[in-house]
Amino acid sequence: GENVEQHPSTLSVQEGDSAVIKCTYSDSASNYFPWYKQELGKRPQLIIDIRSNVGEKKDQRIAVTLNKTAKHFSLHITETQPEDSAVYFCAASRWDSNYQLIWGAGTKLIIKP
C-alpha cells in the first residue's frame, strides 16, 4: 500500500531563514498532496495543498513543490517567524479516494530567535 516518508523529524532554523521539509510517496496513483500544521496543543489545520497537475503552488511565505517523476514533494517556508514553530505533516491520497489520506510522521519545526 501507499507509504509516505517525511524528513527531517526535527528541524531547527534561525528566525528569518528558510525551512524545507521533504516527503516521498510510493503510490504512483497519488495525485493530491496536502500539508497540515499543528501548533502545540492544537488541532491539525490545512495550510496548503497541491494536485499532481501542478508543479508548484505558493501562498505568501509558504510554497509546495511536487516532482511526480521522483515521487517527492516539499514544503518551503521563507522568512520564518516564531509563529511558524509547530509540527508539520505531509500527506498523500490517490485519485480514486482523495478523502483517504496517508500521513507522514511529522516534522517538528523550531524557530530560534
Added chain:
Amino acid sequence: EAQVTQNPRYLITVTGKKLTVTCSQNMNHEYMSWYRQDPGLGLRQIYYSMNVEVTDKGDVPEGYKVSRKEKRNFPLILESPSPNQTSLYFCASSSGTASYEQYFGPGTRLTVT
C-alpha cells in the same frame, strides 16, 4: 460557525470500563474519520466513514468500534479500554467532493490506567 466538536476533551478511566467519545460536525460532510496521535508516530487512522451506515477500518482498528447512524455524528467506542489505548484522539470530517480538506475536532486526551 462551521466546526467539528468532540466530547469529552479529557478523560481518565480504568482498564475495561466501556467508554464513548462523541464527534459531531455541522458542515454536512459525508466523510468522517478517527485518528489517534502518539509521539513520534504521527496520525494513525482508526476508522473512517464515507456516509451514513458506511464505515471501514483504518490502519489501527483493533479495540475500537464506530457507528454512523446520522450524517453529523460519528462516535468512537472503546468496549474494553486498555492502557495501550492511552492517546490523543482526533475526529475529522471532509466534504470529500468539492474539497478534500479535513477539518479536525479539538482532540480528546484519553488516559487508561
